[in-house]
Amino acid sequence: MKNLSEAEVKLRIAKRVAEMLPDGGFVNLGVGIPTLAVDYLPAGKRLYIQTENGMLGVGPKPRSEAEIIPNLINASRTPITETPGCCYFDSATSFAMIRSGRMDATVIGAIQVNERGDLANWALPGKGVLGLGGAMDLVVGVKEVIVATSHTAKNGKHKLVKSCTVPLTGIGVVNTLVTEYAVFKFKDGKMFLTEHTSDITLDEMQAMTSAHYELAEKIQIREV
Template sequence: MSEAETKVRIAKRVAEMLPDGGFVNLGVGIPTMAVDYLPADKHIYIQTENGMLGVGPKQLSGEAIIPNLINASRTPVTETPGCCYFDSATSFAMIRSGRMDATVIGAIQINEAGDLANWALPGKGVLGPGGAMDLVVGVKEVIVATSHTAKNGRHKLVKDCTVPLTGRKVVNTLVTEYAVFKFKDGMMFLLEHTSDVTLEEIAAMTSAHYELAEKISIREV
């Protein structure tokens, strides 16, 4: 599977699980792609931390691109009816208020307790944790959307995080190209896997300890 196919698969699965009528923040990277795959029968209000509520799908190349209309990934996007704009202070007041139903963010590592690390890698320059630290404590549900392993095969789902944390026990749901996990009471549970991998293959690419849900769904791909 190519990197592009991996991202699309994850984004599609995330889009399906977002709450109808919900207010959802989409973070940088794969999360911002989810808006392009939202089910037509759902009404979801997408917020981006750079100051927009009512984010629509990305602008297509054949359209007249509006360069100032962008999401958190700096991708040109469209508006949905009722879209509004605001400054950064208002954006983060929304996030910190507890009124946002969910956020979808990326990850460098996630451990079996639901700790999240998504802002710093050793040896690489960083600006700081940014809005992620507000998102993981200010919204009702934290959904992590990430590839199951890094490009070099390094495990992202680990027993203990070895890079700086964004938050402890903050992850509710984890979506990869192969599986969906839930976290509850400091434990990790496998709820779903795709039809192109086995349980044994998932275990081989996951260092974190997890339990199997009573009923595991298999998603046809």
């Protein structure tokens, strides 16, 4: 298995997520790695990207400092651009979109995901906590929840676990999980490996995953 830099991990995940987002869909991108996906959308794919701080029609990051507008930022507080027809609104309208089921998907980060699709993504013991924020609305209000996260934490601890040990964001809410090495799907409370990269073996995958998962009938191997 190839050891990847932090930048390589983020790039792999963002590119894979960008490929699976629904063409023509309304999609919310959460803080961190998820916000990078808009920079890697395949040519011709049209999406309406929403950021919960009040914009529909998020474009990729500015190509130069000259294009940066200080007040034009996403949920990660990083500069973004506009797409034709974009619009702005207050927080109440933003969450009305989310809570009413109008968003096709959200891409969200994770601290832990367990084998039943429970998600924990907002609090770590001993760390400062700002609050759960909009994550709890997103995971129950959208049609599909895609988790985008590194396979393990920076200290090597497993993030794909049998049971979450930190506060939960939602129970059984994850539909798809994307890491730098794999794609997992969740159905009927079970976790299935549907894809892995060519630079990792199934044994290596098992060694870095505490969660129990089953192999899909047909597993795609992604060349990297």
